[in-house]
Amino acid sequence: MPSIRTAIALLGATTVIAAPVMKKRASDAYAQRAIEHYNKMTNGGQYNTDYFSPENVPYHSIETLMVEAPDHGHESVSETYSFWIWLEAVNGKLTGNYDGINTAWEYLEKHMIPDSKNQPGNSKYNPSSPATYAPEDDDITNYPAQLVFQDDLFTGDNNYAKQWRYTAAPDADARAIQAAYFGYIWAEEDGVNLSDLASKAAKLGDYMRYAQYDKYFKKIGNCIGHDKCSAGRGKNSAHYLISWYFAWGGGLQGDWAWRIGSSHTHSGYQNPLAAWVLSTQSAFKPKSKSGADDWATSLDRQLELFRWLQASEGCIAGGATNSWQGHYAKPGSDITTFYGMYYDWQPVYHDPPSNNWTGMQGWGMERVCSLYYVSGNEMAGTVCRDWAKWVKNTVRVSGGQVVHATNLEWSGNPDEWNKSNFNKSGLNRSLHGTVSAEGLDLGSIASIIKGLLWVSAKDGDEEGIDLSLQVMDAIENYKDDLGYAAEEARADYDKFGGEVYIPSGWTGKNAQGANLKSGVTFIDIRPKYKQDPDWAQVENYLNGGSAPTFKYHRFWGQTEIMVANGLISILGYGDRTPNPNPGPGPSPGPTTCPTAITSQGYKCCSAKCNPVVYQDEAGDWGVENNQWCGCPTASAPKCNSKVTQQGYKCCSTCTETFYVDDAGKWGIENNDWCGIPTTC
Secondary structure, three states: OOOHHHHHHOOOOOOOOOOOOOOOOOHHHHHHHHHHHHHHHHHOOOOOOOOOOOOOOOOOOOOOOOOOOOOOOOOOHHHHHHHHHHHHHHHHHHOOOOOOHHHHHHHHHHHHOHHHHHHOOOHOOOOOOOOOOOOOOOOOOHHHOOOOOOOOOOOOOOOOOOEEEEEOOHHHHHHHHHHHHHHHHHHHHHHOOHHHHHHHHHHHHHHHHHHEOOOOOOOOOOOOOOOOOOEEOOOOOOOOOOOOOOEEEOOOOOOOOEOOOOOEOOOOOOOOHHHHHHHHHHOOOOOOOOOOHHHHHHHHHHHHEEEEEEEEOOOOOOOOEOOOOOOOOOOOOOOEEEOOOOOOOOOOOOEEEEHHHHHHHHHHHHHHHHHHHOOOHHHHHHHHHHHHHHHHHHEEEEEEEEEEEEEEEEEEEEEOOOHHHHHOOOOOOEEEEEEEEEEEOOOHHHHHHHHHHHHHHHHHOOHHHHHHHHHHHHHHHHEOOOOEEEOEEEEHHHHHEEOOOOOOOOEEEOOOOEEEOOOHHHHHHHHHHOOOHHHHHHHHHHHHOOEEOOOEEHHHHHHHHHHHHHHHOOOOOOOOOOOOOOOOOOOOOOOOOHHHHHOOOOOEEOOOOOOOEEEEOOOEEEEEOOOOEEEEOOOOOOOOHHHHHOEEOOOOOOEEEEOOOEEEEEEOOOOEEOOOOOOO
């Protein structure tokens, strides 16, 4: 039996934790998967596929009957373009051809940025009077909102003026900058100059700072009462986070203009990697005097937000707002604060709650962990390591199938924030994210795996790397002629027959010629959906049949899969032999807990406690659905008895095989040999 040090040396491993040098790798199986996927989506950069319009607009999805963020599959949003840039950046590194990243950015500007003719009078904007206040409300029947004209905001007439208006999604803008950065550094490694792209990304970052401000530029912190909370001065109306949106508009006659930020922030929208790029990388620094400094402040503020929202389980809760309920209301006394902003477990939209979908976990944390990888920022590393534990506890691969948390339920509140507590143990003991649904969401799990890959590669975490590869190997079982897809039932499509609120007395026609009036349903105002080839199964559902099922090919989800496979190659793990049908891991032990707990009338927790919340003489206790439960006492995985007879332990998971002898397969944990379980 070789010593552990000898084995590590022979295997070329190292005990020095450092990010692997990014080298161009395109011959391994993961790279080939990514390149093949890219070609399916773009036809080798020709863009004449089902993913694009004839004008080179990337569709939200190939399928047209689609209602989620866009309400038609062939709509497009800035999110889609930002993922297109990611797609091209990774393809560039794998093939050496970076032409596509400039092409994607060119079409983003062409189709998504209005020219001056389409925003007349924008130069008439007056920063001292940004916009007329209109309250938001949780109750739809309180709309349309009554405009409130006051001295510190833009004042005009009380009529419904004819306007032009635009809204930006700053999380998508930040993703575009993030993807452009990776494209830039990878191209630079390969001798290709993308400095023009970097300059454009820097300019976008400059304008994006509107997302760092309260909606009506009011002072950040304890802002209660639209007429009492003071207007901002200098930059004290900046929360320095990436908010839900910012918007601008003006009169069609070009005689006035308005601009607003957003008071609401969501963890899934943050991008500390983009903040780091815009504040530290010379090619990407904005030209404005304070742009780089603002993004430097934003970098730390975003990382603090992630830590403040990190639940006991490691997952990340919703966000914070400077305007409770959208009209500067007073929250309950139990609501905790972050720099005076109020905790909100479901920022902005509530049906379904905005942070229940675990895609938000992958979107936000992939950016935190990529920051950790490229910069070594230990604040990011701390958040990522705790989050990675949650991923490992909620993702399973067995028999070629992936099962992961698809939805979460939230309970409790984070602790009142204090920056000095960032590294304090035992934070947020009362804040919990409980798995409420499991299944398979291909785009979400690929996003999550990207985050796990970054932190695992930085820390040399073999367990995280192995799980990442297992998941991506299993996703190959969902490949089809168009990309990757898994069947999903859409019970929420009962809303096609649900009423769309229109106030009494309001009437009109929309672009489809539908009559708009109080009492109409969604399908009433979108009659062209009845011409869609998938309408029949939705209609059957509305008539009492089963929920319709689809295999959607969403552009963003396809890109996440391509990028995850590409990153495995780029980060240096592509030479590991892929397994398209990974077998089951160690059989779980019995889901029992101490009788001293169940005899008190409590149930056993449904899964391993992470963390153990309380310990007493009865055993370890966890919390599920706001109720105490007993932590399971699962039996440890078993390995060949010849292993334990030599004084070694069994490995805790199905880790990589480093040695084989008559005792079976050997792995490495905690710098020592361990026997790989016989069920692996």
